[in-house]
Amino acid sequence: PILWCSSRQETRPFNIISLREPISAVRSLYDYIATFKEKHVGMKELSRKYKAIESRLRAQGIPTNQMLEHALEDALVWDNVTDFIQLRFLLPSGCPVDVAPRISGSNAKLALSVALKNLIAVDVVVMTESVGKDLLPQLRFHATRLSSQLHMPAARNRAKREKQRLSDAAIAKIFGGRASFEGIDLDTHLYDFGKRIAKARVAHARRCSASGGDSCSGRCVINVTKLELELLGMPWPADACRALATQKATVLLP
Numbered sequence: 001p002i003l004w005c006s007s008r009q010e011t012r013p014f015n016i017i018s019l020r021e022p023i024s025a026v027r028s029l030y031d032y033i034a035t036f037k038e039k040h041v042g043m044k045e046l047s048r049k050y051k052a053i054e055s056r057l058r059a060q061g062i063p064t065n066q067m068l069e070h071a072l073e074d075a076l077v078w079d080n081v082t083d084f085i086q087l088r089f090l091l092p093s094g095c096p097v098d099v100a101p102r103i104s105g106s107n108a109k110l111a112l113s114v115a116l117k118n119l120i121a122v123d124v125v126v127m128t129e130s131v132g133k134d135l136l137p138q139l140r141f142h143a144t145r146l147s148s149q150l151h152m153p154a155a156r157n158r159a160k161r162e163k164q165r166l167s168d169a170a171i172a173k174i175f176g177g178r179a180s181f182e183g184i185d186l187d188t189h190l191y192d193f194g195k196r197i198a199k200a201r202v203a204h205a206r207r208c209s210a211s212g213g214d215s216c217s218g219r220c221v222i223n224v225t226k227l228e229l230e231l232l233g234m235p236w237p238a239d240a241c242r243a244l245a246t247q248k249a250t251v252l253l254p
Contacts, residue, residue, distance in 0.1 A: 014123035014142050015244060019086055019194045021129055022187040023171055026081045027164040030068045033080065035161070049076060065162035069170050082174060085187045090115035094240035112186055113231040116193055118243040120232075125198045127191075134198045141205035141216075189227075196222040 020028070034054060036047035053074055054067050062070050071077040091097055097111045119125065123142055126134035166174075174184060200220040208216035224232065236242065 015121075016124040016126070016135075017089070017119065017122045017194075018126045018128050018131060019191050020127070022086075022184050022191055023166065023174070024129065025084070025086065025187070026174065026184070027068060027166065029084055030071070030077070030081050030164060031161070034067065046080070053077065065165050068164040069166055072170060072173065082183050085183060087111065087115045087186050087190050090118040090190075090243060092240055092243050094238075096238050097241065108186060109231065110234070110237060112189055113234040114237065114241045115186075115190055116228065116231055117236070118241075119190070119194055119197065121242075121244045125194050125201060127195055127198055130198075134202055137202045137205040137209070141201075141208055193224075193228060 030050075033043070033047050034050040036043050038044070050071070053071050053076075054064075057067055057070050058064075068077075068081070072081070091111060091114055095114060097107060097114060124135065124138040126138070175188075197220070200222045204218065204220045207218075
């Protein structure tokens with residue numbers, strides 16, 4: 001959380017979450033592990049195995065930016081990149097929704113329901129791919145004392161190698177290799193929902209700013225799918241599933 005305060009206002013936290021397009025997250029996670037250089041023992045060992053896989057592929061003439069495409073044939077890489085899902089960050093540790101080793105079956109709908117409702121309660125929702133456009137309007141909406149000169153620094157790619165390229169066939173395999181409502185499929189539902197929330201929040205923040213504060217009390221409205229309507233209407237499995245101390249958002253259902 002980010003905290004801010006003034007001499008006349010108690011310190012109050014607000015929460016920010018950034019969601020990444022699922023396939024982009026898969027590429028990024030693979031490169032992160034394959035190039036890992038820190039001292040974390042567990043990750044270092046996993047990275048050593050990735051480097052060994054890449055050494056074999058390199059000996060076969062595979063370019064660096066196509067390593068992931070071919071490394072997916074290895075069970076270790078396959079399980080690591082397809083089992084990682086952002087949805088887990090919206091499931092508190094005390095929530096009785098079993099997420100290990102992977103979310104699947106009847107448990108998946110319950111997990112996605114909790115994640116969507118917790119996402120609604122997050123103050124600032126941004127997409128990693130458009131953080132420059134999504135973040136500042138929402139920040140200024142919540143922290144009105146922020147300088148009007150505040151700006152986002154230009155993005156810099158610090159990676160020393162080209163980003164991974166995936167063919168349409170590889171992407172289809174990643175999505176088709178898991179049952180519906182499992183793994184990356186859940187992240188796709190979460191990302192699509194979050195993208196609409198971010199768009200609505202940014203539009204609302206800009207209307208508020210343009211009106212000089214007259215349009216700040218309105219509601220943000222998004223269209224939801226039939227499935228999302230069902231998930232948002234499901235009861236909380238337990239109070240421990242609420243990621244935030246207070247749920248500020250209200251979900252209006254017919």
